Amino acid sequence: MKVAVVMGGASPEHHVSLASGKGIADAVASLGHTAVPLVIDQQGDWANGLHEAIDLLRAVDVVLIGLHGEYGEDGRLQGFLDQLKVPYVGSGVTASAVGLDKHLTKAVLRAHGIPVTPGVRLFGAETSDTEAAVQKLKEADVEFPVFVKPANGGSSFGVGRATDLASLADAVAAAAELDPQVLVEKEMVGREIDLAVLQFPDGRVEVGPPLEIHSDPAQPFFNATAKYDASSATEFVVPAPLTPELAELLNRTALEVFEVLGCKGLARVDFFVPADGKPVVNEINTLPGFTPASQFPRMWAAAGYTYADVVDVLIKTAVAQP
Template structure:
């Protein structure tokens, strides 16, 4: 098939997206597809011009929007492709928009009875009033330390660990630079485990073996440096989990995928505290996608190569278009 791979974009994850796009394009070519690469520059403009981009998009069989964060993973590019009547890999407008908005995601999951990381959303004047935020945290039975993060986005950009009033105020300011809605969440002492969910051409939705993250011990948490710049971060897949936890994680990942109306693929990130009861931390509707990223690693443990995973996503999108 003729496949267009879109990467780049105006979010802080621009470089991450470029890396994902390169890997995906090469993998699609390995599977015999004709690949066209389109790049959005850091300001969000088509590098080769909008008219030229639209012509290429309307002439292809499937688009892979390998974009992370705002402008790509939030439903914007999906709506654009819908208007062009072009089939694409991944979730549609609504699921993408909700999935990137951590506040909305957790609100929906709570309503479905799915346990999530405890936290509050801060906006407006409260962003400059850490004392007021502390009172809200106390009312929600949340204590320091906490994690402060932008309400949308990924790759841990803008995420800070706060331990007192002073560090909380600084953390709110950092997160607010990226998003006017900021989440303040309870730190969870426990294991970090990710699961990859993928749809197949026959309509089946499956989950790969779980992956456990052992972040660089020299970093304060699994931050952007630990994710992309450290050789000391370790990913263990399959994660060592007993049968009961394995099934619970698998079942919950599928429930999250279904509750948000996801399609194609997603990575669901969990914390597993000492009591062994998983908490959903977040979902990524188009997770990092280099050959070394968590999503392909998990499917490699299930016996699928990187190229096979990309080919499956392409064929699933094409089948859904003709269904």
């Protein structure tokens, strides 16, 4: 098949996406397909030009999306591909748009009885009024320390930790530079567990072995440096040591999140497991990092799937979708 691999994009995750795209394109070629790399630059323009990109996309059998964050993971590209009537890997417009918006994701999950990280959304004038933000946190019974993050985005860009009014104001201002909606959430002390969800061509959906994050102790939390710096001491333990009961609960919840949001193809669901052993959903990534060293392929490697095996499943599932 001819397989387009779209990478880059205008989000802060541009360079992460390029690494994901290269890994995907190499795997596509190793499977015997023809990879057609298509790059979107940091201004959001197609490097080949829009009209040539449309011609190339219409000529392929399927599109693998290696984009992360806004303009790629938020449903905009998915809608564009729907208009071109080209099959693509991953969730459609609605699930992609909801999945990238952390506030909306948690509102939907909360409405379905799925526990999520407690917090509030700040918007508009609230992002510059620290006293109003603190009052909103009090009403939600959320106390310091808190984590502050852009509502739409990933890779921990714009994420900060606040322990008082001054650090809260600084963290909110930094997050607001990337997104007008800012989330302020309770710091969850406990284990960070990720689960990889994969849909197969026959329609079944499975969860890979759990991964536990032991972040670089030199970093304040699992930030972008801890994730991507080559010298980072961050460790990923997979499979994570879990009791059978906790493992079953996490698997069931990950599948429920995938179904409730209407996801397709793949997703990574991230959990916090506090000391009481009751997990809460932190977020979902409908297009998770996909470099050979990323969490998603690591988890499936522990289940016996090579990187190319996972790409093969994604391609076949996308083509098999009605």
